Each structure stands twice: as C-alpha cells, then as structure tokens.
Amino acid sequence: MKFRDGMWLPIEGKRTEYAEDIYTATQRPDSRALSLLCPTKHVRSRGDTLNLPTVTLDIEAVFDGVISVETTHWSGAANKGPHFDLFPAGKPVDDAKISVSDKGTTISSGSLSATVHPDQHTFDVRFHATDGSKQLTSLLNRSIGFAYGPAPSSPLQLDDMRNFDHYIFTQTTLSVGETVHGLGERFGAFNKVGQSVSLWNADGGTSSDQAYKNISFWLSSRGYGVFIDTPDHVELEIGSERSCRVQTSVKGQRLKWYLIYGPSPKEVLYKYTILTGRAGRVSSWSFGLWLSTSFTTSYDEKTVSSFLEGMKSRDIPVEVFHYDCFWLKAFHWCDFVFDSEMFPDPKGMISRIKASGLVKKVCVWTNPYLGQASPVFKMAAEKGYLLKRKNGDVWQTDLWQAGMGLVDFTNPEATKWFTGCMEQLFDTGIDSIKTDFGERIPTGDVQWYDENVDPSKMHNYYSFIYNKIVYEALQKRYGENEAVLFARSSTAGSQRFPLQWGGDCESTPEAMAESLRGGLSLGLCGFSFWSVDIGGFEGSPTPWIYKRWVAFGLLTSHSRLHGSNSYRVPWTIDNDDQGEQSSSKTLARWTALKARLMPYLYAQAMEAIAGGLPLSVRAMCLEFPEDPTSWYLDRQFMIGSKLLVAPIFEESGEVEFYLPEGRWTNFFTGEVKSGPRWVRETHDFDTLPFYVRENTVLVLGKEGERRTVYDYVKDVEVRLYHVNAGAKANLVDSDGNSKGTLEVDSNNDLVGQDLLQSGTNVLVISK
Known part of the structure; x- marks a missing residue:
C-alpha cells in the first residue's frame, strides 16, 4: 500500500x-x-x-x-492471535550487549548490531x-x-x-544493486525490487500476483533477511513507492519484524528456520513417482488398475497412487466417505492394488470444507464444528461446493472430529493426504469459536493449523518420519509439514516457467520440499510440453503426474507412440534417473532439512552468492549443492543457461565446460542441461535401478568429478540415518569405501 x-x-x-x-x-x-x-x-x-x-x-x-x-x-490496542509458533525446537541463548559511544547507542546480538544516532x-x-x-x-x-x-x-x-x-509502517533502505527474493511461492519476477506484494493467501492459479503460499520473509542479496512477525495482511512496496526503500505496512497499531544476518544466504535461512521451524523428514518412498487420476476425469477401480498396469508394462514404476476429488460423491466434498457407486469396496480396492505390487502407497484428496448436501453437514453444524457468522448462523457459500461450511479448527472438538476422519481414512489403507485449498478463508461477517482470534490474522494462519492437524495425525499413525502431505496453502512455519506443491498451472511452457519461479521463491523461505503438476494442471499438454515437463518434474524433490480434465498417463498424450522419443519412453528414462539419484538425493535431503534449505528446486544464489548473476537466474536450479539443472521451455529443444565459476561436467556425456559463462545447447527429450559441479563425490544407484527405496550403500556407483582433498559425500540409508562419509584424502584416494557393500563401482570422471 x-x-x-x-x-x-x-x-x-x-x-x-x-x-x-x-x-x-x-x-x-x-x-x-x-x-x-x-x-x-x-x-x-x-x-x-x-x-x-x-x-x-x-x-x-x-x-x-x-x-x-x-x-x-x-500500545493499549489488543494484540489478538493467532501468532506464529516461533522457536518450535527451542530458543538459542542470546548474546546481547548495549554500549554508548560518540557514534551513538549500539545494541549487539552476537554478529549483528543496530546503532542509534x-x-x-x-x-x-x-x-x-x-x-x-x-x-x-x-x-x-x-x-x-x-x-x-x-x-x-x-x-x-x-x-x-x-x-x-489505522496503518503502521516501516521503510528499510535498499542499497544500490540490492535484490530482494522470497515472500512465498510467487510466480512473477524472481527479483522483487520494483514490485508491490500483498501477503494474502488466494486461490489464483500461477499466472498472477496472487499466491497460495504467502510467506512473510524476504532475503536480500546483501546477506540479511527480514521476517515479518504477523500472519495478518501485510503489504510491501519493494522499491515501488520509494525506489531506495522496502516499505512494510499492516492495519493495526503495531508491526514487528526480525532482521537476520548471515552473512551468507544459507546462514540466513538456517537462522530463519530456528525462528519458524524446519521441514520434517519425508520418507524415501515419497521421492518416487506419484500418479493421479486427475481432477474431473471419470475413474473407478478398473480405471485405476488399468493405469497402474499400463505404467508397469512400460517400465515406469509408480510409488504412490493418488485419488483426486471424485473419490467422494459429488456435492459431498469433503465428508471423507468414498462414493459407494464408483467404489463399493474402498478398503478392499486399496488392499488389492497394493497386493498386486503395482503401487506401494495410496493418497487421497481432501479439503477443510463441507458441502451441505452431505448428511455429515447437519451433524457438524449442530455440534458447532463449522465457522459461524456473527449472528450465529453457520457461515456458508456456494463457491466451490454448494452451501459449504468451513471447519472451525479453533474449536478443539472440531479438531478432534476432523482427526477422527483422518484416522478412518488410514484404517481404509490411505498412507498420505493431499491437503488442498485452505486459502479462501472469510474475514468479514465471521465469528470463530475462539473469540480471542482476529479474523484477519486467521485468513493466512488457517493453512498452518489445517496442515498441522493432518500432518500430526499421519505422524501418530505411521511414525514421526513417515508423514507426507501434498499441501497447497501455506504460511510462515508451514515448511514443518512437508510437502507443498505449486498449485494450478496451465499446460504451457510459460506456466512451467511460472511454476519454477514459484518453487525458487518458496525455497528461499525455508521450504525444503516442493513439487509441481507434471504436464500442467489446466488444459491438455502437447507431447513436447509433456515430455519437457517430465524432465523438469522428475528432477524436483517430489514428482507427481496430475491434471484437471485430462489424464496424465503418457500413452494418452501421444496416442501411445512407441518411438524412442515417445512420452512413455521419456517418462521411463527420467523416472529411472531419479531412482539412480536416490543415494545422493536422500543424503542431500537430510542436509537440506538440517540447514533450512530447499533440496530442489534450489536457487543458484544459495550456492553462488558472490556471483551477482546468480541473484537473477530463474530458469535453472540446483538439486542439493552439486547438481545443476536447466529445464527446457522451447519446442526446438534449445536452451540457454549459466554456469558459475568452476569446471562443470555434463552428467550424460562427460563433456567439461568452465564457467562463469552463458551456454546454449539443443537437446532431444532424453537429456537436458544436467551438470555436476567440480569437487563432487557423487553416489548413484546401479545402472538399471528402478526402485526408489533400496540399500543406498550396496551395489552403488561412485563418481569423482575433478576432486581435491576434502571432497566428500555423506552416506545415508533409506530411512535417512547416517552411514558415514566418503572423503578424498591428500593422496586423492577415496577413504571410506569400506562403508560400501558389495558391487560398488568407483569411476574417476576427472581429477
């Protein structure tokens, strides 16, 4: 504003x-x-x-x-909640000091100080x-x-x-050349300088300035970050009212923010996630391919089985099958009851598809709304489980579901009931939950069960409560490290409940680029895991878009095929083309590559969680903050700290990307290029720019590996890329437990090979 x-x-x-x-x-x-x-x-x-x-x-x-x-x-104004849940793992000991000199009064907090003139x-x-x-x-x-x-x-x-x-505001100065990043999953320009940003969760797709995940944290290229400590509607003018300042404003009488000094961006995120929390561990099975029914398509048990059998016959392993909205009866969303006409035996159906070996895990779609046509609505309304208007009526709307109400999670009994619904799903064989929606939370004529909450603050914060409840229900049933969400809405701190996906994108190359920008920005807010609808959600992707998106999507931390009104199994994309560059062959190749990458990916995932960092997609500026170009790169990313990826957005296969300083080795060909430089390449559908950073010890599964979960220290391949003494790779098992470290010693020998079990092959790509 x-x-x-x-x-x-x-x-x-x-x-x-x-x-x-x-x-x-x-x-x-x-x-x-x-x-x-x-x-x-x-x-x-x-x-x-x-x-x-x-x-x-x-x-x-x-x-x-x-x-x-x-x-x-x-100061007499009430400071109603909800408030962010800060320091979930405990607060570190402060190192405070105040001193007075001729330069002013200085308050110091360890490495950071503020001096008052x-x-x-x-x-x-x-x-x-x-x-x-x-x-x-x-x-x-x-x-x-x-x-x-x-x-x-x-x-x-x-x-x-x-x-x-009444508005309150602050304006912090922007230095010459300073860039600003983050503020959630934003789909516009990566550098936010010059933009007006409104932190207000909205269901707006990926092609506007609206966002599903508004995070009140931004990262500066000067080595600091700012966390705005309110879930309320925050307005930012980032060099857009005064070109040399970032203005932050809220309605109310007070505004609090934290200034976090790195000096590196990784250190900033580490400290920010001490404040707001770090991602929970996600199980290794979740890194495999997820297949959805898509949204409005028609399907039953026979359809599901045919999809899974078709994938197996094409050598494409599916780890998780996802039942989207129409597992529920129309107009009944979301009462957690399978549509008995389409799925007369849901527990038996899920048991059968798991027993077939075609899939290991099953996920279903949910949201926190309840359509009035469901018999459950009357019960929930009578018991006070639904949000009310100020006059005592149940708040209802016809947007999305006819006459739907909203579960009031400030009511402990409503939360208990909702958790019970989750438990019934788990009893049916459901392993994971897609927590969709949670953005359209009303703020005007509403009265929450907890009268001490501010409806405006509840708008964004609702997503935190909603996802926390479902995540903790999964943890209670399956174990602390086995809970996996597929969440759309988020606010600061929601990174604790992985994972998040990028919302409703179109089936276009432009939307693929929008989604990538959104993932990069979200990753700079402490979110370690992120996914995207492969092929795009809205519309029907052409074969070339589908195949380029497959390559991109299989190199994000989590990979899901999902659409709106058309299926995403590959043979429906290109009339079951049997060629080597077909959709099916392309999906099989990239799924296999991700399986081979799992020893590296899962070890990097543990490091990402510990540091509050994104696994993939990781913005280049996190790895190369001293390179000014890295702060503007929004068409490429890192997977962990060692692998660079540049998705392809052109039908011709042409792509331009940037290699920072150092030697970079093409993963597929072994060709070495040196940076810093811009590079142009042209690729078929079986490759893209995929480069390994120098001084890398890369641990891969064996050639031909198709599984996601296997022994990550047995029958593996170790590649050494331009290594020097001290180069190392951490080893973990498929539960994320440390198994030790491989490290290059002063003689350029690889120490720690005794940790690797039979069949290990060590390749020196280049010394």
Whole structure:
C-alpha cells in the first residue's frame, strides 16, 4: 500500500505521520533491548511535547545474528492471535550487549548490531555487522510511522476509530544493486525490487500476483533477511513507492519484524528456520513417482488398475497412487466417505492394488470444507464444528461446493472430529493426504469459536493449523518420519509439514516457467520440499510440453503426474507412440534417473532439512552468492549443492543457461565446460542441461535401478568429478540415518569405501 504521491505529496485519502525525533533511548534492565520514544515532529521545547503523537520503536537482541524491531503507535490496542509458533525446537541463548559511544547507542546480538544516532533530531538507526565489516540496511528520515484512512480533518474524530483504518509502517533502505527474493511461492519476477506484494493467501492459479503460499520473509542479496512477525495482511512496496526503500505496512497499531544476518544466504535461512521451524523428514518412498487420476476425469477401480498396469508394462514404476476429488460423491466434498457407486469396496480396492505390487502407497484428496448436501453437514453444524457468522448462523457459500461450511479448527472438538476422519481414512489403507485449498478463508461477517482470534490474522494462519492437524495425525499413525502431505496453502512455519506443491498451472511452457519461479521463491523461505503438476494442471499438454515437463518434474524433490480434465498417463498424450522419443519412453528414462539419484538425493535431503534449505528446486544464489548473476537466474536450479539443472521451455529443444565459476561436467556425456559463462545447447527429450559441479563425490544407484527405496550403500556407483582433498559425500540409508562419509584424502584416494557393500563401482570422471 502506498502512502505517498511521489516524493512530495501525501496520497489522496490518507493522512500520514512520521517519526521525526528519537526523544529518548531507554535500556531495558536486562540489557537485551532498547526502547526509542519517537515524536512525529522535532521537539525543541517543552511545549512541543503537547498534542503530539509518538511512535515507540523497541529493538531487541534475540539470538546471535538476529535483532527484532517492533513499532507501536497506541500500545493499549489488543494484540489478538493467532501468532506464529516461533522457536518450535527451542530458543538459542542470546548474546546481547548495549554500549554508548560518540557514534551513538549500539545494541549487539552476537554478529549483528543496530546503532542509534546520538543526535535526537536525526532519525537514523543503522543495522550492521558487529565487527564493522558490512552495512546492511537502515531506518532513516521518515522511515517509520502510521497513517489514517480516510484522512481525519480533526483529532476529535479519532475518538471513534470505527470509521477509520489505522496503518503502521516501516521503510528499510535498499542499497544500490540490492535484490530482494522470497515472500512465498510467487510466480512473477524472481527479483522483487520494483514490485508491490500483498501477503494474502488466494486461490489464483500461477499466472498472477496472487499466491497460495504467502510467506512473510524476504532475503536480500546483501546477506540479511527480514521476517515479518504477523500472519495478518501485510503489504510491501519493494522499491515501488520509494525506489531506495522496502516499505512494510499492516492495519493495526503495531508491526514487528526480525532482521537476520548471515552473512551468507544459507546462514540466513538456517537462522530463519530456528525462528519458524524446519521441514520434517519425508520418507524415501515419497521421492518416487506419484500418479493421479486427475481432477474431473471419470475413474473407478478398473480405471485405476488399468493405469497402474499400463505404467508397469512400460517400465515406469509408480510409488504412490493418488485419488483426486471424485473419490467422494459429488456435492459431498469433503465428508471423507468414498462414493459407494464408483467404489463399493474402498478398503478392499486399496488392499488389492497394493497386493498386486503395482503401487506401494495410496493418497487421497481432501479439503477443510463441507458441502451441505452431505448428511455429515447437519451433524457438524449442530455440534458447532463449522465457522459461524456473527449472528450465529453457520457461515456458508456456494463457491466451490454448494452451501459449504468451513471447519472451525479453533474449536478443539472440531479438531478432534476432523482427526477422527483422518484416522478412518488410514484404517481404509490411505498412507498420505493431499491437503488442498485452505486459502479462501472469510474475514468479514465471521465469528470463530475462539473469540480471542482476529479474523484477519486467521485468513493466512488457517493453512498452518489445517496442515498441522493432518500432518500430526499421519505422524501418530505411521511414525514421526513417515508423514507426507501434498499441501497447497501455506504460511510462515508451514515448511514443518512437508510437502507443498505449486498449485494450478496451465499446460504451457510459460506456466512451467511460472511454476519454477514459484518453487525458487518458496525455497528461499525455508521450504525444503516442493513439487509441481507434471504436464500442467489446466488444459491438455502437447507431447513436447509433456515430455519437457517430465524432465523438469522428475528432477524436483517430489514428482507427481496430475491434471484437471485430462489424464496424465503418457500413452494418452501421444496416442501411445512407441518411438524412442515417445512420452512413455521419456517418462521411463527420467523416472529411472531419479531412482539412480536416490543415494545422493536422500543424503542431500537430510542436509537440506538440517540447514533450512530447499533440496530442489534450489536457487543458484544459495550456492553462488558472490556471483551477482546468480541473484537473477530463474530458469535453472540446483538439486542439493552439486547438481545443476536447466529445464527446457522451447519446442526446438534449445536452451540457454549459466554456469558459475568452476569446471562443470555434463552428467550424460562427460563433456567439461568452465564457467562463469552463458551456454546454449539443443537437446532431444532424453537429456537436458544436467551438470555436476567440480569437487563432487557423487553416489548413484546401479545402472538399471528402478526402485526408489533400496540399500543406498550396496551395489552403488561412485563418481569423482575433478576432486581435491576434502571432497566428500555423506552416506545415508533409506530411512535417512547416517552411514558415514566418503572423503578424498591428500593422496586423492577415496577413504571410506569400506562403508560400501558389495558391487560398488568407483569411476574417476576427472581429477
């Protein structure tokens, strides 16, 4: 939201007050915080303190490299929840210090400090490395304040605030050349400078500025990040109101954010995920191919079996079969009852397809809504399980499901009932849940069961509660490390409940690129795992788009074939072409490649979780932050720290990508290229730019491996790419447990081969 009309004028309909002075700077007795009293005009005499608003700025040392900043106008305003669940694994010990010198008052939190200018009339708060090595950002003149809308003509009008909106804002400085990234799964330009961003979950597809996963965290190329500590509707002007500032605003009386210093982007994410939590471990089986029925297509047990048998006959193993919406009866979504006409024996059906060996796990689609046609609706309404209007009616809408209500998860009994529904699904043989929707949460005429929650804050936060409930139900049934979601909506902290997928994209190369940008941005917000609808959701992909998307999708952390009104089994795409470049052969090759990559992928997954990092798709700037080009690359990504991928978006197979500094080896051909440089290549459907970073010890499954779950230290292949002493690879088993480390010693010998069981083949690609 903009509050200025250019540099000089206020915007029409708003009145804005800016903090001008720092009248007092008071230390808290525990020396962990400074409280700055900031009048909205310069105070040069006692009389100036009258009829004058103030803003309070509280700066607190949180833990090493993290400082919080809270801006408050009227402190008596209620601070209703929900609030983010911070420090889920415990809070580190802080390292706080406050000192005063001729340069001002400095509060330090380990490696990060904030210095307040000593002149009362100079509003200047600088955030910098404690050792003085780097200036990060600042709060300067007219950088904090509040605004009213509409603009009052008299202060007496503000006695009744029901007629006014109150906004509070801060503006941090942007340096020359600084870029901004993250803020959730955003489908527009990767660098957010110049954009207005609204953090408000919406079901808007992948082709607009709306997003399913709005995350109130952004990462700067200068080595710091900012986490905005509210699930409320946050508006950001990122170099778009003032070109040299990032403005953050919310409706309300207070705004709190944390400044997190790296200095590397990996260190920033590590510290950010101390605040908000890290991804749970996902089982190795979940990395295999997921096959869906698609959305509105017609299917029954015979259809499902034919799909799975067709995949097996084409040498395409399916790990998980997913039943989308129409496992439920039309108009009954989502009462968790199988449509008895189409699936008269759901438990037997699931048992049969598992017993056939065609699939190991089964997933079903759910959402937190309940259509009024279902008999369950009446029960849920009578028991108070559904969100209500202020007059006591059940809140209902005809958008999506006729007369649907929304499960009120602030009611413990509603949560207990919903969890019970999950348990009944597990009893039927369901292993995983697709938690769809959760974005269209009303905020106007609603009354939650818990009267202490703010409906506006519940809009985004609902996705956290919804996914947490289902994830914990899965953990309770199957074990802590066996819970796997396929979630669409998220907010900060939702990375704890993997995994997330990219929503409703079209079957076009442009939408594939949009999806990649969304995955890259989400990964820079602490989300380790991400997937996408292979082939695109809306529409019917042409064979070339399908095959290019297959290559992209099988190199993301999780891989699912899913569509809207058309199937995604490969033989329906190209009339069952039998050629070597056919859809079926292409899918078989890329599925097999992912199976071979599992020893590397799963070891990297454990490292990604520990560091709060994305596994795949990982933005290039995380691995090469000192390369300015890496902060603009949004058509390629890393899988873990060692493998570079550039999806192909052209029918011709032409692709242009960037290799950072160092030697890079083509995985398929062994050809070596040196960076930094831009490269152009042309590929058939069985390859794409897939390069191995120098100094890599790469552990692969054996040639011809088709399974996702196997012994990752037995009959493996180890490749050495331009290795030097110290190059290493961590080994894990298929449960993610550490089995040791392979490491190149000072003689360029590979140490740790005794950890590998029979049949291991070591290939020196290049020393």
